Amino acid sequence: MRLFYSDASPFARKCRIVLREHGLLDRIEEVATVPLDDPADLRAAAPAGRVPALVLDDGRALTDSKLITEYLDAIGGGAKLYPQGAERWAVLQRAMHAETVMEMAVATRQEQLRPEGQRSPLWLDRWRRGIDGALGALEADPPKGFDIAAIGAVVALDYLDFRLPDPARAARFPRLGAWAAEHVGRASVAETRPR
Numbered sequence: 001m002r003l004f005y006s007d008a009s010p011f012a013r014k015c016r017i018v019l020r021e022h023g024l025l026d027r028i029e030e031v032a033t034v035p036l037d038d039p040a041d042l043r044a045a046a047p048a049g050r051v052p053a054l055v056l057d058d059g060r061a062l063t064d065s066k067l068i069t070e071y072l073d074a075i076g077g078g079a080k081l082y083p084q085g086a087e088r089w090a091v092l093q094r095a096m097h098a099e100t101v102m103e104m105a106v107a108t109r110q111e112q113l114r115p116e117g118q119r120s121p122l123w124l125d126r127w128r129r130g131i132d133g134a135l136g137a138l139e140a141d142p143p144k145g146f147d148i149a150a151i152g153a154v155v156a157l158d159y160l161d162f163r164l165p166d167p168a169r170a171a172r173f174p175r176l177g178a179w180a181a182e183h184v185g186r187a188s189v190a191e192t193r194p195r
């Protein structure tokens with residue numbers, strides 16, 4: 001199998017952490033790519049040209065990090081990251097708060113790369129408040145253990161520090177910061193940190 005990723009993509013990083021947690025690195029080749037260059041092999045796997053994309057051994061492909069991480073969790077030999085029991089919906093809701101942070105942070109980054117006169121102050125403000133709202137939900141109810149919500153939260157926080165650093169953020173979400181610090185040294189997290 002082949003996983004197309006770009007180093008900075010938080011969505012791709014979730015998949016890269018999950019495949020390490022499940023010991024799948026010997027079955028899945030990680031292929032670094034630049035989506036904006038529109039490489040033909042990425043377009044063939046992902047019609048919309050986005051990472052992550054996972055090409056299976058039979059040639060079929062899966063796109064979108066939520067689908068790919070659930071697939072890797074299904075075939076992997078490690079502890080399950082998507083719980084099936086009573087806690088499933090609480091975990092998925094936490095994961096969705098993290099997903100919202102990623103979506104709004106990536107949108108903010110893309111907006112910031114536009115020429116200044118073309119940026120939308122309205123959307124930048126809405127996304128800033130949206131990010132803080134979703135972080136506030138995670139601050140009130142941080143992930144428990146290292147499940148798919150924890151992976152999302154670690155990735156979202158690292159992406160914020162990487163692309164949208166804010167020295168005041170740590171003071172606004174102290175509990176979340178302390179929670180994240182517990183996972184900094186985990187191999188799957190350390191090996192995939194964006195540079």
Ligand SMILES: N[C@@H](CCC(=O)N[C@@H](CS)C(=O)NCC(=O)O)C(=O)O
Nearest residue numbers: 009010011035050051052064065066
């Ligand atoms: N919902 C998707 C989002 C994927 C996504 O937005 N990927 C970005 C990189 S962070 C991308 O490939 N952008 C290139 C493009 O849109 O052309 C997922 O979870 O996989």
